[in-house]
Amino acid sequence: MVVTRSDVAREAGVSPAVVSYVLNNGPRPASVQARARVLEAVQKLGYRPNAIASALRAGSTQTIGFLTPNRANPFFGALSEAVEQRLNDEGYLMLAATTHGYQPDEERLLHTFVDRRVDGLIIAAGTSLVGSALRDLDAPVLVLDHAPESAGYSSVQTEDHLDAAAAVDHLQNHGHDLIGCVVGPPRIRSEPLCLAGWRTQQQRAGAFAGDELVAFADQSEAGGASAARLLLSDHGRPAILHGRRPTALFVGSDIQAVGVLWACHELGLRVPEDVAVVSLGGTRAAAYAIPTLSTVRQDVEYLAGAACAQLLRLVHEPGAPQTHLRIRGNLVVGQTCGCAAAG
Amino acid sequence: MVVTRSDVAREAGVSPAVVSYVLNNGPRPASVQARARVLEAVQKLGYRPNAIASALRAGSTQTIGFLTPNRANPFFGALSEAVEQRLNDEGYLMLAATTHGYQPDEERLLHTFVDRRVDGLIIAAGTSLVGSALRDLDAPVLVLDHAPESAGYSSVQTEDHLDAAAAVDHLQNHGHDLIGCVVGPPRIRSEPLCLAGWRTQQQRAGAFAGDELVAFADQSEAGGASAARLLLSDHGRPAILHGRRPTALFVGSDIQAVGVLWACHELGLRVPEDVAVVSLGGTRAAAYAIPTLSTVRQDVEYLAGAACAQLLRLVHEPGAPQTHLRIRGNLVVGQTCGCAAAG
């Protein structure tokens, strides 16, 4: 049924080693006749080398493990697709796993990857545990997330703190001071940074930055929608706001912002006239929201490219130094911040 | 550095075979003392079995290959995530690859999977070539797509033809007869079925179903937007329509429909008053569009569950008969079809 290298050797009338020499172009030369006979036999029998056996022997699976919290979120979806593309181009396959930001799953999947001898690991937005669990993993690891420089792995990270501050700054420039903040669950490592960015920038401008303006929400449209309802509805508003409704919202991800827009629509609030919105992400979901989202764009293709390049370098030169790359987002003005109305 | 079974055996003072007996609970019994000593040594050395070596020996990798045209499309994104989840629950890992509906890539990735000895393959929405290439692949294959019953593999399929007709029927019930059709590129196998469903239903109602009402578009927001512009703009309308603009659009996927809504907004057309829209899919993108999309929902969780169950059955019992499951969508009424306005 399944044809092995010995079958090819027998068919071609040579030894198994010669088959390898021909197929791998080395490490030893083969005569022209032998080469031709081998190739013919390969063709005739439809031989394909067993990658598992090669992996065992060569100690390399040509596979990279990729861990995400969530691929339904378009940011991580696009990131995962971009990473996969890059890896394919370099001859690697991607072994995917989703953790849902759940720590035990994360650790389990990490070990599964290592057991399968992936040549390297990319970890996007892990929980805090990952940091310690990664230390002695004896496979190259690249963390696509905020990570301490001191850790035992390379990283490519977004500047969530600065990007969030930039978003809030833009809203402040439009005259807003009561700016709410919608971010994901704090167990995801980047979320506290978004929150801190909002807080820093509010304080810098002398604006209120208390917890009454913050809503934690799932990384989903539904999460964004309920956060918006919480912050914008007229009932049960905290006393400290003196009955005022936030006039703008900073939202930690595009997918949540889509939910925020939907909730505003439902509440009869106009965007950006009644509530201005700026999000963090810049995925295609932002470009096709109605109205188009103003967002601080974090370039997924670039992140993926840098991550794969760094990781594959570590894979190929085990002694290579660890690197830490930080990438800032850039503001993409849409219709939700109020620029269009002003201009 | 990396600890093998022999290391554990030496540490525990037993032979390598006993280590296997203990770790696999068989096939032979081990004494209580031996068992304890082995487990202790495993713990102490941090031994983890090499899954590649096991796979070579056992002939099973506990891995399933999953081929999609596109994971940026939320339908396929959700499908991929659901499949991954199911497989993980059954102890399998998912090896992912994206084909972009491009035939050579499809074939190449298919072979890469087989070379790596995946235990089975799930192929979502392949091009037409896949059918023939799959025939002699000697791994269980499940096609998550429309597929001929005669083919040499099992399938779980959506009823795109019927679902599209149901969507068009609903628009007709709202009094529309000039209903445009936006579908993906015909090289993706399901797209011609969407088109045929639209055409059948239009003809059944005695309505016009010529190519002038059809726009092929990429499976993306941008594709849907340009298709909508083509069908709805007032310039260059085909003579056969007598200057009339379609009053409704059937759209083959949610992601395209999001683009359609965006284009309508841009053109100053109100939805559903000026243009009613019904799409095929029912992803979360539809639920949080503004206005909320009316769509024929194809249950991704159910599709994924059925697909994994069927495939794993084939994996476990190689002789099991091939099955072909067809799953109809159900209409989810949102705001874009006009029901809300009418009610």
Place this chain on the structure above:
DNA sequence: CTGTTAGCGCCTTCAC
């Protein structure tokens, strides 16, 4: 230039 051979790490049958 080519054939033989020793493992890669594991599982499992066979002999003790």
Place this chain on the structure above:
DNA sequence: GTGAAGGCGCTAACAG
């Protein structure tokens, strides 16, 4: 109840 040994399919060092 346990150990020795063969082999999964391949690569690469070592003989010829």
